Every structure is written in structure tokens, then in C-alpha cells.
Amino acid sequence: MRMRKEFDVVVVGGGTAGAIAAIAAARTGARTLVVEQYGTIGGVLTLGQSLLGAADNEGYVALGGIGGELFERLAAIDGGTRTSIDSLLGSITGQDPEALKLTLLDMAAEAGVNFLLHSFVVDVLKDGDRICAVTVANKAGLEIIPGRTFVDCSGDADLVARAGGRFTKGRPLDSATQPVSAIFRLGSVDVAATLDYLEANPHDICDAEGFSGSKHTIEHLRSTPAAQIVGFNALISQARAAGEWDVPVEWLTIYTLPGRSEVGINATRVHGIDGTDPDDLTRAEIETQRQVAQVTRFLRKYVPGFERARLLASSYQVGIRETRHIEGNYTLTADDVLAGSDFEDQIGRGAYPLDIHDVKPGTLVMNRNVEGTGITYYSLPRSYGIPVRCLIPVGIENLVVAGRSISATHEAAGSIRGQAVCMVTGHAAGTLAALATAGDEAPAAVGIDTLQATLRDQGAIVDLDPRRRVMPVR
Template identity: 40%
Template sequence: MSDVKHISLPAQEIPVSREVDVVVVGGGASGIGAAVAAASNGARTLLIEQRGFLGGMGTVSLVPAFCPFTDKEKPIIRGIGMELMERMKEACNADYRREYADTLDWVPIDPEALKRVYDDALLESGVEPLFHSFVYDVIKSGDGRSIEGIVVVNKTGRSAVRCSYVIDATGDADIAALAGVPFQKGGEQGELQPGSMCYLLANVDRGRFRRFLEESGDTGQLHRTVERAIAEGALPEGRKSISGLAWVNDYLVGVNFGHVFGIDGTKAEDLTRGAIEGRRLARRQLAFFQNYVPGFEQAHLVASGEQVGIRETRRIQGDYVLTAEDFMEARTFPDDIARNAYYIDIHMAHSKANMHFTHLKPGESHGVPYRVLLPLGIDNLWVPGRAASSDRAVQGSLRVMPNCFAMGQASGTAAALALRDGVGARGVEIGELQRVLLEQGAWLGEPAPSGSSARGI
């Protein structure tokens, strides 16, 4: 028996504030890709974001770099995602542009430049953004097979938005869950990958840090420095490598280091604890850098993430579940809408566990079929991003920003085609979807899937 108390609220009429073709919920990489694609292909598109800016983990949580856009031989994530990353480079200073002009993997993020780039991309494509807003509920059709609208809550009040199609780009499948879509969460015991509190350090000396690494003559020097700090009590047990130093310039570096355990990103209470613990951990890590790492003696913590970075929550049950076997065998599907080569990257659920990595060979990638975006039971909803339909291992690969851009672009393009043809998500003609994606810069492998007349069923 639950001891949760309940109250009943009186029935209320709420105004319809907007009527649009496509609602995109969530302004991270998948939501930006989806909204820009839908609007660029002719759909009246509204993007709803709970913060006052776009970018998701890359700006809200200060994840310091874009994960790879290549398979270590060629770019495989192209289209909207790559274009936006290149626009961010152009928005940075001359030194940054010179250093990273030809870089496509692990490109450092300048969060303020990126926010402005995303703003401009949405407005240029005709998307209507609505910030500082949450989706409170969904309005389903009488048969329960489609979403006819959503209920939005913000400082203005409560209102309904009527729409023909919805793209759930929340990263946590929030809209799908509200609509009753089945999902899985975490591992067999409910364990979740940890969160990370990322941050920016200023007043660092990159030249001195480089000399420290070069003079040691050993790429493992920084790893051993972390191990020594843990042994001496300067750092807590946990992650022993600093893999996430992203140099925006010679005196400013983004840091992804360490874990906050036991955080479920679908629970406000956990996010609250994660924020507090994450800031405390960042302060402890700052002292470690100042005392143990040459070049960081005068480092100053200028910003930490508004929210602890989240790697894993819900995974929807879709028309197809992408598996580790699909990943390892680099499979191609007739309904591919993207390719992925990022390694399986599962972080430990507690401080004494191990991290797991599984890589494809350089030049290899696997297909991401359209069906993983289609949640069971709902006909006009797509779920791109880290909540797409996959097993837990593949989620550890699909979850990164370049893949989210690609799945988002496919979802938004599909929504615009569905609108044009008056069909549901499963009625989109796959060959036409693939043709439009290719025309708009995406890469689906060589040769591209034929598509023929298959549909998304």
C-alpha cells in the first residue's frame, strides 16, 4: 500500500494558446535538429524548452566537447549537426578557429557562442521557440492512438497547444511516458550510469600543463596523478582518468571529470541532490587541480553546470530495438536514417565498479533504423536521442550529441513529410525520407540504402 496522500483539483478550462503542425519538446541536440528540419521542410513548428536557452547537455550541463562526428576515417554525422558545430567555430575567436578549423572529433564547446548559434538557427528556419516552459500533460485522441495536443505550464499560466505531430526530444522520454508508451530504465537491477558535474576553469596555463605531460614522457602521468590524489584523500573513490579536458583557449578549459552516483534524471529530488553534490565535488576537484597538476595552480572555477549531466534514464520500446549485436556486426537496415560509430561507453553505477568500452574498427559504422524512433502504441510521435529504442549497451553509444542531431533531423524531416502526405509516423515512405535527408546533407552510408517503397512499419 502506498502512503502517498492525494488531493482532488476542480475541473478547469484552459485556453488554447497555439495551433501548430509539429511540437518539439526539448531544446537539446535532438530537439534542435528536429525543429530545424521540420520547419525547413515546411511545417509550422513550435519548440518548447524548460530553460532560457537551447543546447541541452552542451550548454545546460557544460559538457565540454562534442563527441566524434567521424568513424576515424570520414565524417558520418553530417547535415544539421555538423553545420551547427561549424557555425559555432566561426562564432569563436581567431585562435580557436585556427586550432580547430579541421577538427571534427572532440571539438571544445564555447557554451555562450553555441547558445547564440542555436538561437539563430531556429529563428532562421522559422521555428517558434518557447522557453521557460514545461509540458504538464498530453491530450490524446479518443482511441488513445495519437496525441492531439499538449498542456504547457509557464509563467504565463497553463495553456493547451493543439498539434498534428509531436517529437519527444526531452532525452528522458517524458512525453512518451505521459502518453503511456512502455519503456525500460537502466540495467537489470535498475542501476543507472552516474551523472557528472562539468565546469569551466579559467586562469589556467596550457603551456605549463603541456610541458608537465611532455617532461614525464608518459601518457599515463595524469592518470597516476589522479590515483595518487585518491590514495591521499584529496579525491573520492571513483573515476581515475581525466578524459574530458577541452581547451577553449590557452587559459580556459572545460572539464568532465568524476561522477555523481545514484542520480535518476527523471526525479526532481535526485536532480536536486545531484546539483548540490556535484558542486561540492567540483570544488574538491578544483583543489586537486590547483595542488597536483602543473598549470592549474591559479585556476578559477567560473561556471558549473546548471544541472548535473545525465547519461541514462528511460529507453522507449519502439518498433525495433537496436541491439549490441547490431552494433558489433555493423549492420545496415533498409530504413536507415543515420549511421553511428561512437563506441559503447557505459560508466560505472557506483564508485568501485568498472567502466565498459566497446569500439568498432576505424571506417566502420552501423545503421540507425527509422523504427527505433517510433514508440509502440502512438501513431504521431517520434522519440529521437538517448531515449530511442535500443538495449542498454547501444544506448551507451547512441546517447551522444552528434547522434542526437542526426536522429532529430530524421524525426523532424519525417514529421514534415507525414504532414504533407496526411499520414502517421509509420506511413512515411522510407525512400522519400532517405532522399530528402541526403539532399539536406545527411550521410546514410555508401551506397545509401535503396529504400524502395518501404514504409516505417
């Protein structure tokens, strides 16, 4: 078995949180390796959906630092839009997934990040409460990678689980998790014709059932860069009655970019999937791809502007919204999220809405009876602070966690799973890991003043900043 040389910081998972964590660790001076199972970094951020939660409802920016820099670079090359306030969704920022992939790779290379792609962590080596190394599997077989500090950005707390750490899965009642979906992209779409249809049929714009925000107007959809179109309930009802729609959703979402004929589509859903079970994942992949084909046929037949639409790309993996939640020294709650709470040890801010897709039919979500086809969605008037205690798992000395598996309740995880928040926690985790390594101490021992000052120096938004505000599109 091959033994690689030791790294200061090993980031497991190069997705939305992990890519940012690796850049942060390298920029903070650590010799950093990111281990990623696919052939590029960025994860679900590269699938083509718009970014939600870069700012709160009042327009105060929550995403700064490395994540904010990424979107500034994209806007400069016509690969993304500036953030806009959205009456239904909170805030929205458009991005070109291919431009994003390349820009993120450039940023990582510039920072000096080392990559190990097409590799999957299968085990850990421990000495007491410390992780000494991870074992990865790839085309060469099994390899051992020693490290001083590790960052779990697997999305599923895989490193925590393999190291014997404590976690929960899904909601406490029955361990049920949010359903999974597959994003896909279509080309040759006449978005203007679709908007013309909605102007003539405003009842087919999402009526905001389950949303805390207000229904989109056609004026908003026409004037907002990267407008996110949610609706088509009436057309879906027609297709369902005709036996041409059996997907368990009552509306779909279209992601747009200004002047483009390519769009992203979010319209698939499978319940009862454990994202840590390979058999469940296999079933989900097959079912969501079947649904992709059905939704594409529906769009071509029923929705004006999609008559000539063609499939450009489907997701490299089904999108998992929820699996494990680590046990940290603090567990973020829905009350924290909705109240815009602040904490003395916060390392960034979250503004992605509290977004819970119906866990299953006939159950309660946030005290609402749900049927399995909808969503419970609270956009946030004020962003909330994220304590560093949520990023440090109990009982493992040299490990930090970022992304959707940080310490949070099932309900609060509906917000922290958002891509903007994953970039915030990724930036903080990478910086914390580098500081811990430099000081030869555990992440929990790094002074919060030192961590916060370093993050601020790196452009991160630790506290709500009244000088950084996005104004609504007029």
C-alpha cells in the same frame, strides 16, 4: 487554462536533439514550436565539452546535415575546430559553448522556429492512439498546446511515458543506469604547462584501461586541435591518499581549444541516480557541485598549469547519461553498433563510441568486471546505420522520438546518447514529423524512400560516403 493555437510540429525539449529537430521540421515546411524548460536551446551541447563521434575511426564522416552545418558555422567564426581522428577516443571536434548557443539560436530563428522557453510539459491530451495536445507549466500557469505531430526530445522519453507508451529503464538486470556527472569550465589555465608535465610524466596519461583505442602520445596531444586530455591517475592517487579526493573516478578529462586558457572539465560522478526522480536529481545536483569544488581544489594544488585556475561556469543541470529507452519496432543492439551494421530503413549514421561508465561498483559491463570508477569504451572502426523504426514508439500514432531515449539496449544506448548521434536522430525526427504532417499521415506511414531522399537533399549522411573523410592529423 490558456489554449494556444495549433502547430504542425511540436518538439518537446530543445536540447541537442530537440534544437536540431525543430530546425529540421521548420526547414521542411512545418509550422514548428519547440518547448524548452531552460532559457536557451542546445542542452548539454552547450556545456563546453568537445564533440566526439562526428566521424568514425577510419575518418568517414557520420555527422552531416544540420549538425554538420552548425559546426561548419562555428569553425568559420573561430568558435570551433575541424574534426580530427583520435587514437583513443575515435574523433574529436572542439567547440566554444557560448558561440554554439548563439549560432544555434540564429539557425533556429532563420528557419522560422517558434520558441516557448521556461516551459515544461506536464501532461498530454489523447484521442485514442493520437496525441492531440500537450499541457505545459510555466510562469503563466498551465497552458494547452495543440499539435498535429509531436517529437519527444526530452531525453527521458517524458512524452512517451505520459502518453502511456512502452519503455524500459536502464539495464534489464536491475534497471541500473549509467552514473551522472556535471561538466564545468575553468579559466586562467596554462595548457602548455600541463602538457609539459605530461611529457615529463607520460605515466600520467590515461593508460587506456577499458578503452579499445591506444594511449595518447604527447605528440598527439600537442598537435591535435581541441585535444582532449585524459589522465592524471598518479596525481589523483596521491590526493586520495592525502584525503583530498573521494570522487569515484580514477582519472579526469580536460577539454581544450587552440590558443585558449579556458578548459572544460569532466571529473564528477554519482551512482544510483534515477534521472526521472526529482529527489534523486536534487541529491545528484548537490553532490556533483560538492565534487566540482573538490576537483577544482585538486587541480589548483596538484596539476601544473592550473595554479591560478578559477571557476568560470558550472552546468545548468547535472548530466544524465541514461533513463528510459522507448520500445520501437526495432531495438538497436551493441552488436549492431560494434559491427557497423546497415539497415534498409536507416535515417543516418552513428559514430559516437560505445561508451558505458561503470554502472556501479562490483558488476559486469560488456562481460568486464568493473569497480565503479572506470569506463568501458569501444571506439568504432565503422559507423552504423540507425533504423527509423528506432525513432517511432509502439502504440502512439503521431509521435517521433530522438536523442538518447530512442529504442536501444542499455549497451547500445552508450553510443546513441552521444551528442553527434543525438543531432543525427534529431534531424531525422524533425524531418519525418514535418513530412508526416504535410501528408496528413502517421510518421510510420511515410515512405522510407521519401524520407531518405529528403534527408539527403538536406545534407544528411544516410549511407557511408567514401568521398567524405577526415584525415588524421600529422
